[in-house]
Amino acid sequence: MPQWSEYSTGQRIKILRGRNLTQTELAEATGLTVDTIARAERDVALTLPTLLAVSAALHADVSVIVGQQAPRRAVTRQDRRVLQTLSRTVHDTAAGILPSTVDEPPTLEELRTITGTAWDQYWAGNYVEAGAVAAPFLQNAVVRLHAQPAGQQAEAWSVLSDAYRISAYVANLLGSRDLAYAAIGHAHKAAEQAADPMRAALVDSGRAWVYLRDARLEDALNLATKAAMDIEPRFSAATPEELVVYGSHVNFAAVVASRKDDGVRAGDFLSQSHAIGTRLGNECRAYGTLFGPVTATTQAVGIKVALGETGTALSLADSIHDVSGLQGAARNRYALDKAMAQADAKMWDSSLETLEEVCREAPEWVRHQALPGVIAEKISLGSTARVRQISELLGVVATPYGQSFAPANRRTAL
Structure with a gap:
């Protein structure tokens, strides 16, 4: 398979156009003729205006089209x-450029409802939909902030912090790391203005996750630990909401520790996580997150897999009988962690069955994950008889330019 830079510019345009967009449709989107598009894809008469028009219509940087930068996986x-829309919105609102499309901003109560909708989409694994909601949400939140009377802006700052944090999470999962850093930075500033310690800790945890995806493991662990410690409640007086947020922070700190092969710290965090889950008794939602005993146990499976404790991971998985209370993304992630544990144990058929189920049921979610390729690679190397089946399965989650998921280290595939 050629490297992206080895294709011609015309070939790259055709690949980026994909099977779901015809030359006629691309011509309509660019305002060019179909013949111009066809000639461009044959590397004939590709002028700068044509290149810029195609770049805008495909929502791809010129650097990607001319081969200087490869498109992000999947x-x-x-x-x-x-x-592209989310990036412009994040940067414009942070620069104080108010949108002209918002005349009458929603009330704070209406914005809180929108916050819930955006988080629901995100935790269901519908990241593109969440991003589509995040951009107008951000515009409306910043207009609401400016409309609030002086001295009554704390709640508006809290909502704006949520809007930036959702934007950062979407950008991080879609591979736009610079945008994720920018959005989480703006979320931090908004949380400071809101004077809300809980939201400030949530933003710190979000930044730690960006660090983790950027392979800054030491920074991620330090910040995740700080975020959890900053909001550690007194168990005797803690509200369910406080326990949910603290539990999710502790659990994430355990995840980061496991990626650093720090089994001792991961174990300490897991003990706290299980204790908080037991105290809650069931899955509870607060501040855009869900936590409870099932979340604690399913997350522990992935943590044990990352630490190489396959037997413990499989034992934990055997103890889990009902994950219907989890959100879609959490259920899917647990399935991948289980499939990874089965592959590590050379349970090839079971691992393939688990992997295939999640790939078939949630292909849109799967294509933004690196772990399916890691699992598939392990199964295919361990059992050559299943190479064809693995190949067909990876076809469900192939990248836009025909390459299946590349092997990756299971400890950093998040």
Whole structure:
């Protein structure tokens, strides 16, 4: 398979256009003729105006089209459009440029409802949809902030912090790391203005996750630990909401520790996580997150897999009988962790069955994950008889330019 830079510019345009966009449709989107598009894809008469028009219509940087930069793995034209809109919105609102499209901003109560909708989309694994909601949400939140009377802006700052944090999470999962850093930075500033310690800790945890995806493991662990410690409640007086947020922070700190092979710290955090889950008794939602005993146990499976404790991971998985109370993304992630544990134990058929189920049921979610490729690679290397089945399965989650997921280290595939 050629490297992205080895394709011609015309070939790259055709690949980025993909099977779901015809030359006629691209011509309509660019305002060019179909013949111009066809000639561009044959590397004939590709002028600068044509290149810029095609770049805008495909929502791809010119550097990607001319081969200086490869497209992000598994990112479609729709993804690029959402990221482009989200990026412009994040930077414009942070610069104080108010949108002209918002005349009468929603009330704070209406914005809180929108916050819930955006988080629901995100935790369901619908990242593109969440990004599509995040951009107008951010515009409305910043207009609401400016409309609030002086001295009554704390709640508006809290909502704006949520809007930036959701934007950062979407950008991080869609591979736009610079945008994720920018959005989480603006979320931090908004949380400071809101004077809300809980939201400030949530933002710190979000930044730690960006660090983790950027392979800054030491920074991620330090910040995740700080975020959890900053909001550690007194168990005797803690509200369910406080326990949910603290539990999710402790659990994430355990995840980061496991990626650093720090089994001792991961174990300490896990003990706290299980204690908090037991105290809650069931899955509870607060501040855009869900936590409870099932979340604690399913997350522990992935943590044990990352630490190489396959037997413990499989034992934990055997103890889990009902994950219907989890959100979609959490259920899918647990399934991948289980499949990884089965592959590590050379349970090839079971691992393939688990992997296939999540790939078939949630292909849109799967294509933004690195772990399916890691699992598939392990199964195919361990059992050559299943190479064809693995190949067909990876076809469900192939990248836009025909390459299946590349092997990755299971400890950093998040």
